[in-house]
Amino acid sequence: MKGHEMQISRADIADLTYFMTIARHRSFSRAAIELGVSASALSHALKALEQRIGVRLLNRTTKSVTLTSAGESLITAIGEPFQVIDTAMEALNRFRDAPAGRIRLNVAVEAANLLLAPVIPEFMDRYPDVELDVVASNRMVDVTDAGFDAGIRYGNTVPEDMIAQRLSADIRWIIVGSASYLDRFGTPEQPHDLLEHRCISNRLGDDRIYRWELECEDEEIEIAVPTSITVDQAETGLNAVLGGAGLMYLPEPLVVSYLSDGRLIQVLPKWTATGDGFYIYYSSRHQLPTGLRLLIELIRDRRPMGL
Structure with a gap:
C-alpha cells in the first residue's frame, strides 16, 4: 500500500554514508576517524537508521562488527550510486575559485618526513581549503578498503593492481x-x-x-x-x-x-x-581528487628527494 512505502530523507542519506564507512572498516572507531566524528555519534546514527527502516544492518559485539544479510544486500545496492555522487561532488571543484575537500593518505614514515613534510607548508599556503589527513605507518594496508585516497610507499611494495606515479629518485x-x-x-x-x-x-x-x-x-x-x-x-x-x-x-x-x-x-x-624510490598509488576505480592531483604536481615540481 502506498501509505506504507518507505521514502528516503536527508537524514537517511547521511546515515547511509556512515553505514558504508563502518561496513568498509568493520569498525566504529576506525570509521569515526575517517569521518571526523565520534564513535558514539556513529553508533547513535546507525541505531536511528535501523529503527527507521525496521531492519538490523550490523551485528555488533565488543570485539567485532559484521554485516547482517540485510546489510550485505544494502551495500551491494547502494555502493555504485554513492560512488557516482562522490564523483559528481569532486567534479564541482572545477567551478570553485580554490579546490576544497579532505585527502587521506597512508604513507611510509620515511616518505612522510622526507617527501611530504618539505612541501606541506607551500601546499597549505596555496590550497588552504584542502585538508590533509596523513597516517604515517610502515605497516602495509589496503588503502582502498581502509578509506584512504592514496598511499605512498617504496616502489617495490606498491600493489600491482594500483595506479602508481613516481615521486622521488631511487x-x-x-x-x-x-x-x-x-x-x-x-x-x-x-x-x-x-x-x-x-x-x-x-x-x-x-x-x-x-x-x-x-x-x-x-x-x-x-x-x-x-x-x-x-x-x-x-x-x-x-x-x-x-x-x-x-x-x-x-x-x-x-x-x-x-x-x-x-x-x-x-x-x-x-x-x-x-x-626503488617512493611512489604514490591509488585505485583506478575512483576519480582522483583535485587536491590529491595538486599535491602530486607540487611534489613532482619541487622534487624534495630528486626525481
Whole structure:
C-alpha cells in the first residue's frame, strides 16, 4: 500500500554514508576517524537508521562488527550510486575559485618526513581549503578498503593492481654507525665482519625482518645480521645509532645531515645498494581528487628527494 512505502530523507542519506564507512572498516572507531566524528555519534546514527527502516544492518559485539544479510544486500545496492555522487561532488571543484575537500593518505614514515613534510607548508599556503589527513605507518594496508585516497610507499611494495606515479629518485642505502660505537667495537672491513657487531634491524611492513642486501660492483650478497634491536620505524633505530647502540642499514637521505656534521660515519662504503624510490598509488576505480592531483604536481615540481 502506498501509505506504507518507505521514502528516503536527508537524514537517511547521511546515515547511509556512515553505514558504508563502518561496513568498509568493520569498525566504529576506525570509521569515526575517517569521518571526523565520534564513535558514539556513529553508533547513535546507525541505531536511528535501523529503527527507521525496521531492519538490523550490523551485528555488533565488543570485539567485532559484521554485516547482517540485510546489510550485505544494502551495500551491494547502494555502493555504485554513492560512488557516482562522490564523483559528481569532486567534479564541482572545477567551478570553485580554490579546490576544497579532505585527502587521506597512508604513507611510509620515511616518505612522510622526507617527501611530504618539505612541501606541506607551500601546499597549505596555496590550497588552504584542502585538508590533509596523513597516517604515517610502515605497516602495509589496503588503502582502498581502509578509506584512504592514496598511499605512498617504496616502489617495490606498491600493489600491482594500483595506479602508481613516481615521486622521488631511487634511494641509496648505506650502513652507518657513530664514532663512539666504532671506537668501542672497531670498524668492519668486509661484510662478514658485520656478524661480529651489534646491529639494528628493520621490521618490514609485512612483519618480516629485513635481510641486508649489499652490492659491490657486480657482487650481491644478502646478510641476516645479528640483531640487538629490531624496529619498525627507521627513525627509532637512527636515534639508537646516534647514541652508539650499533650499526644500521638506512636510506641515505635520512642520514646525510648526520654524515656531514660527523655524528655518523659510513661503514663499508663500497657495499651499498640502490632501491626503488617512493611512489604514490591509488585505485583506478575512483576519480582522483583535485587536491590529491595538486599535491602530486607540487611534489613532482619541487622534487624534495630528486626525481
